[in-house]
Every structure is written in C-alpha cells, then in structure tokens.
Amino acid sequence: MANSTAVSVDGLRVRRGARVVLRDVSFEVPRGSVTGLLGPSGCGKTTLMRSVVGVQIVEGGTVTVLGEPAGSPRLRDKIGYATQNPSVYADLTVSESLRYFASILRAPAGDVARVIDEVGLGTHADHIVGELSGGQLSRASLAVALLGRPELLVLDEPTVGLDPLLREELWMLFRKLADRGVTLLVSSHVMDEAARCERLLLMREGRILADDTPAALRTATGADDLEQAFLQLVRQQETLA
Amino acid sequence: MNVTFALATARRILTQLRHDHRTVAMMVLVPSLLLVLLRFVFNTEQAFSAAAPALLAVFPFAIMFIVTSITTLRERTTATLERLMTMPIGKFDLLFGYAIAFGVVAILQVLVATVLSLTLLGLEIGGSVWLLMLIAVLDALLGTALGLFASAFARTEFQAVQFMPAIVMPQVLLCGLFAPRDSMTPVLEWLSNVMPLSYAVDALESVTRSNELDGVLARNLVIVAGSGVLALILGAATLRRRTP
Numbered sequence: 001m002a003n004s005t006a007v008s009v010d011g012l013r014v015r016r017g018a019r020v021v022l023r024d025v026s027f028e029v030p031r032g033s034v035t036g037l038l039g040p041s042g043c044g045k046t047t048l049m050r051s052v053v054g055v056q057i058v059e060g061g062t063v064t065v066l067g068e069p070a071g072s073p074r075l076r077d078k079i080g081y082a083t084q085n086p087s088v089y090a091d092l093t094v095s096e097s098l099r100y101f102a103s104i105l106r107a108p109a110g111d112v113a114r115v116i117d118e119v120g121l122g123t124h125a126d127h128i129v130g131e132l133s134g135g136q137l138s139r140a141s142l143a144v145a146l147l148g149r150p151e152l153l154v155l156d157e158p159t160v161g162l163d164p165l166l167r168e169e170l171w172m173l174f175r176k177l178a179d180r181g182v183t184l185l186v187s188s189h190v191m192d193e194a195a196r197c198e199r200l201l202l203m204r205e206g207r208i209l210a211d212d213t214p215a216a217l218r219t220a221t222g223a224d225d226l227e228q229a230f231l232q233l234v235r236q237q238e239t240l241a
Numbered sequence: 242m243n244v245t246f247a248l249a250t251a252r253r254i255l256t257q258l259r260h261d262h263r264t265v266a267m268m269v270l271v272p273s274l275l276l277v278l279l280r281f282v283f284n285t286e287q288a289f290s291a292a293a294p295a296l297l298a299v300f301p302f303a304i305m306f307i308v309t310s311i312t313t314l315r316e317r318t319t320a321t322l323e324r325l326m327t328m329p330i331g332k333f334d335l336l337f338g339y340a341i342a343f344g345v346v347a348i349l350q351v352l353v354a355t356v357l358s359l360t361l362l363g364l365e366i367g368g369s370v371w372l373l374m375l376i377a378v379l380d381a382l383l384g385t386a387l388g389l390f391a392s393a394f395a396r397t398e399f400q401a402v403q404f405m406p407a408i409v410m411p412q413v414l415l416c417g418l419f420a421p422r423d424s425m426t427p428v429l430e431w432l433s434n435v436m437p438l439s440y441a442v443d444a445l446e447s448v449t450r451s452n453e454l455d456g457v458l459a460r461n462l463v464i465v466a467g468s469g470v471l472a473l474i475l476g477a478a479t480l481r482r483r484t485p
Contacts, residue, residue, distance in 0.1 A: 016485055053327045057483045071483065076329040087320035091257045103249040104330045128260065144324065 006031040006152055006183035007052055011061035014047050021047045023206045025061070029185055029199070034178045036197030037187040038230070044206040045187040046084055049154050052185065053081045066151055077105055080145030084156040086137045087144070090130035094121055094140050097129055098147065107148040115143040118173055120166065134161040142170070153177065153184045159193065171196045191227040202230055209233045242337070246330045250338020254312070255345065268308060268346055272300035272354045276362060286363035293364045294445035295418040297373070301350050301381035302438060303409045309343055309388030310401045317392065322480070332477045340385055340473065347381030348374075368448035376448060379465050380441040384409075386472035393479030412438035417446075437468035 007029035014022040021044045029035045037045050050056035051063050054071020063070035066078055088097045098112045116125050119139040124132060129140055142158050153174075159167045171193070174184050178198075186197070194200050195214050202209040202217075210217055210233055214226060221232040258265050279296060283289045316322045325335065355374055358364040366373060391408055395401035415422070415433040422433045433439050444461040447453075 050323075055323055055326055055483055057485050073329075076327060079327060081324060081327045083320035083323060085320050087324045089253070089257060089321060090319070091260050092253070096253075096256055100249060100253040101324075101328070104246060104325065104328050106329070 004031055005029070005064075006033075006066060007185065008064040009048075009052070009061070010064075012048070012051060012058060012063060013060040014044075014051060014056060015059045016047065021206050022051070025206070025208055027201055027208055027211050029183060031183050032178055032181045033198045034174050034184045034186060034196070035199045035201060036194050037185060037201045037203065038189065038191065038194050038226075039203030039209075041189055043203045045189075045203060046156055048203070049081075049156050049185065049187060053079055053154050077148055078151045080147070080150035080153045080155075082138075082142050082145040082153075082155045082158055084160075086141035088129050088137070088140045091128065093126050093128055094132075094143075095125045097140065098143055101144045102147050105148040111147050115146040118146055119143045120169060135163065135166060138162070139166075139170075151182060153182060153186075155184065155186045157187055157189070159188065159190075167193075191225070191230060194226045200226075202233060204234060204237075209237060243331060243334045246334035247337040247341060250330070250335055251341035251345070254339060254342035258342075258346070264308070265346075268304060269350050269353055271304060272297075272350055273357045275300055276354055276358055280362045286365070289362060290365050290449070292418070293358050293362070294366075294373070294449040295416065295442045297351070297354060297358065297377050298380045298438065298441040298445050299413050299416070299418065300354070301347055301377055302384040302441070303405065303413070304350070305343055305347055305381045305384035306388040306391070306409050307402065307405045308346075309339065309385045310392040310395065310404060311398060313339065313389050313392040314395055314398060314401045318397075323484070326480075326482045332480045333473075335480070336389060336473050336477055339389060340382060343385040344378065344382050347378050347385070351377040351381060364449075366449045368450070368452045368454075372454070373445060373448045376441060376444045376462065376465070379462065379469065380438070380445075383437055383441065383465055383469040383472070386469040386476065389476035390472045390479065393476065412436045415439065416442040418442065437465055440464040440468075 005028050010026050012022055012025040025048065037048065039045055047056060051058055052065060052070055054075065065075055068075050094116060095112055098115060102111050116122055119142050121136060121139055121143065124136060129137065132140060138158065138161060142155065145153055145155060159170055174186065178184055198213065200214055200217060201211050217226065217229045221229040223229040223232050276293060276296060279292065280289045283292065351374055355377065387408060391404045392401055395404060415429060415436055416439045422430060422439060425433060440461040444458055444465065447458050
C-alpha cells in the first residue's frame with residue numbers, strides 16, 4: 001500500500017488567519033501518475049500543495065508523502081516544487097539560477113543543461129531571467145523543479161500563460177516523467193487540461209468535490225465535457241446542502 | 242552547517258550583484274565619497290582625523306544594513322525562499338551565505354574608504370591600519386546581520402527602507418560621534434551602552450589614537466563580533482520552513 005501511494009492526505013484542515021482554507025480534505029495520489037488538481041481561483045489549491053511540500057502550517061489532519069510525514073528532512077531532495085509565482089532569481093541568467101538550485105539539491109553537473117532542454121529554453125539559457133517573457137519565466141521556474149531526481153513533482157499552475165504548442169509539449173513531458181515512475185500533482189484552473197490527467201481532484205471552497213478519472217466523472221455526471229461535469233457537481237452539492 | 246551550501250549561496254548573491262553594476266559601484270564608492278565630502282566640510286586635516294574613524298564605522302554599517310535588508314526581503318517576498326525551504330539547505334547555510342557575500346563587499350568598501358582617507362584625505366592613525374580595517378569590516382558585517390534580522394519584520398520594501406532611520410540612526414546619534422558618550426544623561430548613556438555601534442566607534446577611535454592593543458579594545462571587538470553573531474542567530478529564528 002505504502003509503495004503504491006505517493007501522497008496520502010487524511011482529514012487535512014488549514015486555517016489562514018480567520019479563514020478556514022481547507023476543511024477535512026482527504027485523498028490519495030498513486031505513484032507514477034499524473035493527478036490534476038482543479039478548481040476555481042481561491043478554492044485552496046495552492047494551500048493544499050504547500051501542505052504537501054511541507055511549508056504550510058496545518059491545523060489538523062495528516063499528510064504523508066512517499067511514506068514520510070510531509071516536510072520531513074528526508075523528503076527535501078525527493079520533491080520538486082514549482083510555486084505559482086515563478087520563483088527564480090530575476091537578476092541572474094537562466095543557467096546561473098539553475099546552477100545555484102542544482103548545487104543546493106546536489107544534482108549532477110549535467111542536470112542544468114538537461115532541464116533547460118526539457119522545458120525548451122535552450123536558446124535562452126544565457127538570458128537574464130527578469131527579461132524573459134511570462135511563459136519563459138514560468139518554464140524557468142518549472143525547470144528548477146525538474147533538477148535532481150525528484151520522485152514527486154508538485155507543480156502549481158505550471159502552464160499558465162503558455163501558448164497551446166508549449167502546453168502540449170509540457171504535458172508530453174509530464175506524461176514521460178510519469179511513465180518513468182515520477183508522481184505528478186499538477187494544479188490548473190483550466191478545465192480543458194483536466195482531460196490529460198489520469199486522476200482528477202476537483203476542489204471548491206476548501207473541499208474536494210470529486211476524486212476520480214476524467215472518464216468516470218463524465219459518466220457520473222452525464223456531462224460531455226469536464227467544465228459541465230464540474231458545474232453539475234457544484235449544483236448537486238448545493239441541493240444536498 | 243553545510244559549507245558547500247553556504248558558499249554556493251554566497252556565490253549566487255555575488256553573481257546577482259555582478260549583474261547590477263550600479264549597485265556595486267554605489268556600495269563601493271558612496272562611503273568614500275561621503276568621507277571626501279566630510280573632509281571639505283571640516284576643512285582641516287585635524288578636525289577630519291578626529292571624526293573620520295567614527296564615520297568609517299557608520300557609513301559601511303548603514304549601507305550594509307539597508308542593502309542586506311532589501312535583498313533578504315526580496316528573497317522572502319518572491320517565492321525563492323519558500324522554494325529553498327523545501328530543499329536540503331539549512332537556515333544557517335543561507336544566512337552564512339549572505340554574510341560571506343556581503344562580507345566580501347564590505348571588505349572592498351572599507352578598503353577603498355580607508356586607503357582614500359589615509360592617502361588623499363590626510364587621516365593620521367597611531368595604531369595598526371589592519372586593525373582599523375578589521376574593525377570596520379566587523380562593523381559592516383554587524384550591519385549585514387542586523388539587516389537580515391530586521392527584514393523579517395518588514396512586509397514591504399517601503400517598510401524595510403524605513404528600518405534604516407529606525408534602527409541605524411539612533412545608534413549613529415548615540416555612538417559618540419555627536420557628543421561624548423560619558424557626557425550624556427544617564428538614560429541616553431545607558432542606551433548608548435546597549436547599542437553595538439558604540440563599541441565599534443570606541444574601538445576605531447582607540448586604534449586611531451595609539452598602537453596599544455589593550456583589554457578594552459579586545460572587549461569592544463568581541464562585543465561587535467558577538468552582536469553580529471547574535472543578530473544572525475535571531476535572523477535564523479525568523480526564517481521558518483513552515484509559514485501560515
């Protein structure tokens with residue numbers, strides 16, 4: 001069980017200030033899968049991801065990652081995390097920024113060139129990060145998460161602001177990584193990206209609305225596309241409440 | 242404490258500075274230009290020699306404080322700190338990386354200011370030039386450490402900039418530059434006694450006066466260095482892996 005589960009969240013409750021951001025969230029993410037975390041802006045996706053990488057103060061519940069409690073020191077070179085706002089040093093070049101993170105992760109020397117290539121920034125390796133376009137910037141930030149040999153990738157809205165071609169390439173990269181056994185938890189607020197995930201977690205107002213495969217969600221709600229399925233689920237929940 | 246991580250961090254910060262020529266030029270030259278200005282304000286070498294040692298402590302201290310607090314605040318507000326906190330680097334590795342990088346800049350800054358004061362501006366010192374520089378560098382490092390600590394209490398760069406007058410200026414006013422410390426009213430003298438900059442200024446003044454390395458000078462050096470280490474430890478306590 002522990003071997004087939006990468007992330008296990010049980011009864012997670014997070015309060016930020018006066019607001020309860022996550023209420024009794026429970027789910028599991030199987031190893032070597034791409035799991036999509038979808039929901040409207042402000043529904044708690046980022047807080048949930050911060051809890052998984054272990055930088056969020058939580059009020060209750062447990063988060064277990066790769067068999068260890070979230071945030072434990074042994075996980076620190078096994079998780080690749082890309083924050084929603086690109087977190088790379090704006091006043092360094094792409095490769096300088098990556099070299100720094102690579103030395104902190106004790107990643108092999110060739111890793112910087114590899115990840116630059118994987119995110120398609122080869123022609124911009126020597127450009128100052130602050131002068132990149134929005135899409136290039138978020139790819140530079142994503143590249144940091146790919147350094148070393150992460151077993152789990154937690155990517156907060158990695159495809160925002162990218163053109164369809166690049167988005168396609170990144171999703172192919174995610175797929176390839178998952179086939180290699182890497183587990184990916186990817187958030188998005190664009191429903192058409194959901195179809196590319198093996199599993200979906202639909203969130204709304206700090207709760208998990210649904211946890212299933214895209215096909216099962218469509219069948220269960222009788223909706224043609226996932227956007228409709230999401231709306232259907234929201235309506236169902238409201239009639240229950 | 243991991244030396245590799247600290248050195249990698251120092252190298253990263255120095256590379257960031259290298260891309261920012263104007264900041265480097267200002268960090269290295271502004272204290273020297275202020276000393277030149279002061280030399281002409283006093284208009285005699287004697288009067289300049291009396292005030293310059295204190296200012297060799299004050300200028301690098303103030304500049305390193307402000308530069309460090311802004312740089313660290315930027316690390317906190319852009320998500321790079323959050324990202325680093327998910328990685329194997331420890332808080333002290335990061336802070337020592339900052340101290341090493343800004344220590345290198347401080348050495349350069351103090352070197353230029355001291356050489357200029359001793360040559361063109363006619364500063365006369367009775368003691369060792371090396372000791373003078375050591376004290377000035379320790380003092381700049383104290384500014385760095387306090388800047389790291391203060392940045393934890395600023396949410397915006399506007400606030401961080403204002404910690405300069407709030408934390409640095411009282412120390413400058415009470416360090417003995419404007420009035421001898423022992424002639425102040427008891428409350429102010431007590432305040433002056435708990436402010437680390439006072440000891441840096443005392444140490445620099447005794448180095449300028451005589452060649453003697455006495456117990457008071459040694460004690461003053463220990464106080465300046467100890468305050469720097471204390472500020473770094475307090476700074477580490479404000480870096481959290483988990484945040485609300």
